[in-house]
Amino acid sequence: AQTVTQSQPEMSVQEAETVTLSCTYDTSENNYYLFWYKQPPSRQMILVIRQEAYKQQNATENRFSVNFQKAAKSFSLKISDSQLGDTAMYFCASAGGATNKLIFGTGTLLAVQP
Amino acid sequence: EPEVTQTPSHQVTQMGQEVILRCVPISNHLYFYWYRQILGQKVEFLVSFYNNEISEKSEIFDDQFSVERPDGSNFTLKIRSTKLEDSAMYFCASSELSRGNQPQHFGDGTRLSIL
Numbered sequence: 001a002q003t004v005t006q007s008q009p010e011m012s013v014q015e016a017e018t019v020t021l022s023c024t025y026d027t028s029e030n031n032y033y034l035f036w037y038k039q040p041p042s043r044q045m046i047l048v049i050r051q052e053a054y055k056q057q058n059a060t061e062n063r064f065s066v067n068f069q070k071a072a073k074s075f076s077l078k079i080s081d082s083q084l085g086d087t088a089m090y091f092c093a094s095a096g097g098a099t100n101k102l103i104f105g106t107g108t109l110l111a112v113q114p
Numbered sequence: 115e116p117e118v119t120q121t122p123s124h125q126v127t128q129m130g131q132e133v134i135l136r137c138v139p140i141s142n143h144l145y146f147y148w149y150r151q152i153l154g155q156k157v158e159f160l161v162s163f164y165n166n167e168i169s170e171k172s173e174i175f176d177d178q179f180s181v182e183r184p185d186g187s188n189f190t191l192k193i194r195s196t197k198l199e200d201s202a203m204y205f206c207a208s209s210e211l212s213r214g215n216q217p218q219h220f221g222d223g224t225r226l227s228i229l
Contacts, residue, residue, distance in 0.1 A: 047217050098169070101159045106156045107156060
């Protein structure tokens with residue numbers, strides 16, 4: 001069984017500063033993938049970044065990067081130079097197995113303050 | 115960029131009625147999914163669909179739920195006899211392949227309100 005845990009229900013950050021969102025996971029799959037999705041008030045789920053578990057190098061996408069600690073089963077998201085448009089709910093998710101279904105955490109509501 | 119589209123954006127239905135939620139996945143995608151998000155809760159997997167059959171379903175996806183791809187374009191979720199607890203946001207997603215490095219693309223969701 002796969003589980004994803006996000007222990008921060010809400011976070012706040014000042015514009016232009018850096019924030020880190022935490023996520024831990026558990027899985028019985030040998031090959032799995034980890035994702036961060038963003039859900040702004042407009043409600044569409046948008047993929048922010050993904051990480052293949054077999055890769056040791058942390059994924060980066062512009063201002064977004066992850067700290068993937070496989071042994072600790074930790075997958076945190078760092079947002080640098082936060083912008084007002086980053087305000088959203090952020091979901092950590094894992095996928096693996098034949099059907100690649102996504103297992104989501106409970107989400108972290110991030111508010112970027114001007 | 116191609117998108118997953120869902121209709122309607124909001125559906126209000128009387129308890130006990132049937133409801134059909136529609137999705138048009140991205141055209142070259144082969145794997146289709148439905149997820150549910152009850153207000154204030156996390157997104158939950160309902161069902162995955164490939165090659166015109168269900169490949170996996172969750173405990174939530176009981177006999178009241180069904181999916182089909184009637185015309186090679188639309189992907190529908192039917193709830194036969196809706197209950198109050200079916201009120202939620204329903205998201206459709208599709209991916210090109212069933213591998214994690216082929217990410218799932220989500221639609222905007224359908225907000226289902228059961229009265």
